[in-house]
Amino acid sequence: MLRLRPYKACDAETIVSWIKDETAFRKWSADRFERYPVTAADLNAHYDAFAYADYFYEMTAFDETGVVGHLIMRFTDEEKKVLRFGFVIVDDARRGMGVGKQMLQLAKQYAFTLLRVEKITLGVFENNLPAYYCYKSVGFRETGETEDYDITGEKWHCIEMELQKNDICVIK
Numbered sequence: 001m002l003r004l005r006p007y008k009a010c011d012a013e014t015i016v017s018w019i020k021d022e023t024a025f026r027k028w029s030a031d032r033f034e035r036y037p038v039t040a041a042d043l044n045a046h047y048d049a050f051a052y053a054d055y056f057y058e059m060t061a062f063d064e065t066g067v068v069g070h071l072i073m074r075f076t077d078e079e080k081k082v083l084r085f086g087f088v089i090v091d092d093a094r095r096g097m098g099v100g101k102q103m104l105q106l107a108k109q110y111a112f113t114l115l116r117v118e119k120i121t122l123g124v125f126e127n128n129l130p131a132y133y134c135y136k137s138v139g140f141r142e143t144g145e146t147e148d149y150d151i152t153g154e155k156w157h158c159i160e161m162e163l164q165k166n167d168i169c170v171i172k
Helices: 009-017 022-029 040-048 099-114 129-137
Strands: 003-006 056-063 066-075 082-090 119-125 141-151 154-164
Touching (some): 099 119, 119 141
Antiparallel strands (some): 119 154
16 A cells, blocks of 8 residues: 655665656756756755755655655745645656556645645646656646746756646545
8 A cells, every 4th residue: 555754865765766867867857956867865965955944845655665656745835825746756667557646646635635735736848748647647737837948958848737626526
């Protein structure tokens, strides 16, 4: 059974091991890290910058086999009604098995029931179709907004997606 818990620094080594090449790295992190490959120390240093922030949550998905997924959640407004998912990644050996979908379902439940947000947003590059379809499968819809990134000299198109609380049924 998949569960979600707060990230631990010891998770970093496993998480960065899933990133096999720079394209996968950029799809995962966009331009948030300066260099590839990212190390466990880099990931922990990035998260340490938010250690005392009350708007940033690093989460780890795990099951009986260990760590299988990861994402962050961060508030984007002062009222704490809008939450953004990012750094969504699943163990590359477990992709296509529903782990990402299960992790996102747990994260949605956490966001809507515990954090009491009204909306969840995320961005996905158009060249990352597996992620795009995974997000759609759990209810995210395109907003019509887009952003372009310069990734290693190429223009990557990022699609904004969102999920409103009143779009889904949440157990209270």
